Amino acid sequence: MPNWTVYAGDLAEGTSLKSASAPSSWTVYTGNPVKNKPAEEDIPSVISYVPQFGHLLCNPCRSVVPFKTLHYHLRHYHKIRTLFCKAIVSQYEGLSVSQTDADVVPLPGGSSPLEFLASPERGYFCPHCDYTTCNWDVLLLHFRETRCSRERKTRDDLSCVLQRWASVR
Numbered sequence: 001m002p003n004w005t006v007y008a009g010d011l012a013e014g015t016s017l018k019s020a021s022a023p024s025s026w027t028v029y030t031g032n033p034v035k036n037k038p039a040e041e042d043i044p045s046v047i048s049y050v051p052q053f054g055h056l057l058c059n060p061c062r063s064v065v066p067f068k069t070l071h072y073h074l075r076h077y078h079k080i081r082t083l084f085c086k087a088i089v090s091q092y093e094g095l096s097v098s099q100t101d102a103d104v105v106p107l108p109g110g111s112s113p114l115e116f117l118a119s120p121e122r123g124y125f126c127p128h129c130d131y132t133t134c135n136w137d138v139l140l141l142h143f144r145e146t147r148c149s150r151e152r153k154t155r156d157d158l159s160c161v162l163q164r165w166a167s168v169r
């Protein structure tokens with residue numbers, strides 16, 4: 001599941017996710033840093049550029065949207081008029097941002113949750129590879145279908161916190 005981004009390890013029971021939030025240096029810049037002019041007034045400000053990762057972020061969804069699916073996402077998910085979609089997309093043309101889903105890779109295990117993404121969720125990890133999922137049954141399936149072994153670990157042993165780049169598609 002490539003869209004899971006962060007395997008943040010265990011949260012102590014009762015620890016709020018907020019206390020594990022990203023440092024304040026994670027800044028999300030709105031608008032186009034290259035052309036450096038404010039977006040036209042009638043264009044809804046829905047997309048931010050996240051320079052640390054080279055991703056475009058859809059603010060209402062709190063999801064990363066690759067450049068090549070940006071127009072489709074705005075048009076079909078948010079029902080934004082084609083004219084506005086084109087105007088928004090053109091702001092990010094030629095910018096070095098993720099182009100397809102393949103460019104949106106998970107962060108290494110143990111990374112801090114990112115505050116601009118949708119909230120982290122309870123998930124599970126494989127102790128042998130970097131496989132993670134939010135569904136326990138899917139992890140059990142992973143053990144059956146791969147050489148990875150559960151090693152008598154309990155469900156609690158294998159639980160972790162996951163956050164993904166994309167909450168919608």
Ligand SMILES: [Zn+2]
Nearest residue numbers: 058060061077
């Ligand atoms: Zn969106």
Ligand SMILES: [Zn+2]
Nearest residue numbers: 126129131148
């Ligand atoms: Zn595995």
